Amino acid sequence: MIEVRNGRTILTTPVSESDLARLRIGDVFYLDGELATGRDSVHERTVYEGKDLPVDIRDKVLMHAGPIVKQKEDGGWEMISIGPTTSMRMEKYEYDFVKATGVRVIVGKGGMGPSTAAACRDFGAIHCVMPAGNAVVGAVCTEEILGGHWLDLGMPEAVWHCRVRELGPLIVTIDTSGRNYFEEKKTEYDRIRREQTELISKQVHFTK
Amino acid sequence: MSHLATAGKMTGIMAAFISYTAKNLPDDVLARLEALRSQETEPLAVEIYSLMFRNLQLARELDRPICQDTGYMQFWIRCGSSFPLIGELEGLLTEAVRIATAETPLRYNVVETFDEVNTGTNTGTGAPTFWWDIIPGWDGCEIYTYPAGGGCSLPGHAMVLMPGQGYEAVVDFVLERMTSYGLNACPPLLVGVGIGTSVETAALNAKHALMRPVGSCSENERVAKLEQLLEDGINAIGFGPQGLGGRHSVMGVNVVNTARHPADLGVAVSVSCWCHRRGRITFDSDLNYTVSTHSGFDMGGSK
Ligand code: SF4
Numbered sequence: 069m070i071e072v073r074n075g076r077t078i079l080t081t082p083v084s085e086s087d088l089a090r091l092r093i094g095d096v097f098y099l100d101g102e103l104a105t106g107r108d109s110v111h112e113r114t115v116y117e118g119k120d121l122p123v124d125i126r127d128k129v130l131m132h133a134g135p136i137v138k139q140k141e142d143g144g145w146e147m148i149s150i151g152p153t154t155s156m157r158m159e160k161y162e163y164d165f166v167k168a169t170g171v172r173v174i175v176g177k178g179g180m181g182p183s184t185a186a187a188c189r190d191f192g193a194i195h196c197v198m199p200a201g202n203a204v205v206g207a208v209c210t211e212e213i214l215g216g217h218w219l220d221l222g223m224p225e226a227v228w229h230c231r232v233r234e235l236g237p238l239i240v241t242i243d244t245s246g247r248n249y250f251e252e253k254k255t256e257y258d259r260i261r262r263e264q265t266e267l268i269s270k271q272v273h274f275t276k
Numbered sequence: 277m278s279h280l281a282t283a284g285k286m287t288g289i290m291a292a293f294i295s296y297t298a299k300n301l302p303d304d305v306l307a308r309l310e311a312l313r314s315q316e317t318e319p320l321a322v323e324i325y326s327l328m329f330r331n332l333q334l335a336r337e338l339d340r341p342i343c344q345d346t347g348y349m350q351f352w353i354r355c356g357s358s359f360p361l362i363g364e365l366e367g368l369l370t371e372a373v374r375i376a377t378a379e380t381p382l383r384y385n386v387v388e389t390f391d392e393v394n395t396g397t398n399t400g401t402g403a404p405t406f407w408w409d410i411i412p413g414w415d416g417c418e419i420y421t422y423p424a425g426g427g428c429s430l431p432g433h434a435m436v437l438m439p440g441q442g443y444e445a446v447v448d449f450v451l452e453r454m455t456s457y458g459l460n461a462c463p464p465l466l467v468g469v470g471i472g473t474s475v476e477t478a479a480l481n482a483k484h485a486l487m488r489p490v491g492s493c494s495e496n497e498r499v500a501k502l503e504q505l506l507e508d509g510i511n512a513i514g515f516g517p518q519g520l521g522g523r524h525s526v527m528g529v530n531v532v533n534t535a536r537h538p539a540d541l542g543v544a545v546s547v548s549c550w551c552h553r554r555g556r557i558t559f560d561s562d563l564n565y566t567v568s569t570h571s572g573f574d575m576g577g578s579k
Binding site: 094096133134135136138148149150151153154156177178179197199200201202203204205206207208222223224237239249250253254256257258260261264265267268269271272273274275 | 394
């Protein structure tokens with residue numbers, strides 16, 4: 069479901085392809101509902117070793133994140149801090165991962181490449197970024213940790229199943245049409261970089 | 277106090293300092309981020325700065341690490357040759373990391389290579405990192421603490437250029453790294469550039485450059501000029517906070533240089549993210565300490 073609440077665009081799980089049709093690259097939204105964390109090892113297990121993800125994230129959210137969690141006295145878990153990790157590391161797995169899990173929204177950090185963009189287009193998903201380093205905000209937005217799985221991978225690599233409220237701001241970086249915000253920006257950044265390199269180079273001829 | 281007791285005391289101070297610096301940014305970094313925020317005009321970038329400052333405030337209030345990636349601890353030790361605990365330093369700093377990891381808590385970020393297992397203590401083979409300078413005759417000790425984040429260590433790069441390529445090639449080397457990797461390393465960045473004779477000297481100079489205060493400039497006029505040119509150039513690229521676009525992409529560029537072989541021009545770049553958690557603490561021989569980076573750190577033992 070997608071709605072506007074107190075001036076904020078809120079996306080709530082379960083998410084359908086038509087909910088996502090309104091979100092284009094550069095748009096900002098907040099997330100309500102269920103997500104599972106997963107980074108390198110989780111992708112390795114699901115994609116290369118063919119294991120089923122222990123949490124059903126069809127029409128839900130994957131977050132590239134390795135949180136800090138604390139076990140409570142009653143055996144439950146408390147979120148201490150959670151923020152996104154570099155998404156590009158998961159690029160090589162993501163097409164197959166989206167295909168296998170039916171995940172709709174991927175939250176991470178920085179851009180992803182052409183295979184993820186293809187997955188977003190083919191299966192109706194999006195990639196977005198949460199500005200990284202803001203892990204306490206992330207923890208405060210986590211209402212509950214519903215479960216911890218694959219704990220043998222270690223705390224950051226395990227699958228943490230969470231319920232979040234108004235997690236964000238999230239910025240859409242790949243939309244369901246496959247447009248890629250960072251790729252488009254990069255072309256512009258690279259052009260200016262070359263101009264600047266030339267400009268600065270003229271002023272640093274120190275070698276004799 | 278016995279030798280053992282003083283070592284225990286210093287361990288406690290260092291554990292508290294490591295923990296504090298995971299939760300509170302240094303004064304110079306905070307001041308620069310505030311300045312960049314006030315000059316920002318892109319609405320998305322303004323929103324990102326608001327989030328960053330809300331997060332910093334929550335970290336203080338809830339007493340938690342600012343970022344979930346609490347880094348891989350690295351220490352640059354500038355130790356007087358007569359400092360009483362010179363022989364115990366590596367051991368006690370390693371113990372301080374273990375304590376801070378459990379008490380803060382810090383995330384486990386040390387993985388043994390080849391065996392590929394996380395040690396769960398933030399210590400391991402060669403971890404934490406120690407770089408030593410011995411200061412002859414001094415009885416004090418200065419320690420820079422730096423939790424190297426995963427994302428911001430990724431852009432690190434070093435190579436040896438042919439001198440004929442000149443400092444022009446240095447500029448190309450640094451700027452290329454910014455658009456290929458820098459924008460994913462949580463800008464606004466502090467960029468450390470090292471110039472030396474080989475990859476090792478250049479790389480260590482680049483790390484030392486990151487320990488220099490934000491806004492400081494090199495005493496060498498040409499180096500200072502290069503710092504300013506690189507800073508303006510990277511800002512002009514416009515990748516801004518989180519690489520999503522904005523007026524400032526960097527908090528600054530610091531260059532540290534040492535001499536080179538006539539046939540080599542070593543260059544390295546090492547970056548830190550906006551969450552630049554470096555600390556500097558200086559002890560005298562009685563373990564009175566001063567902290568130049570974090571005015572808020574005080575556990576009753578400072579002078
Ligand atoms: S680059 Fe820095 S702010 Fe970003 S996730 Fe890593 S440690 Fe945190």
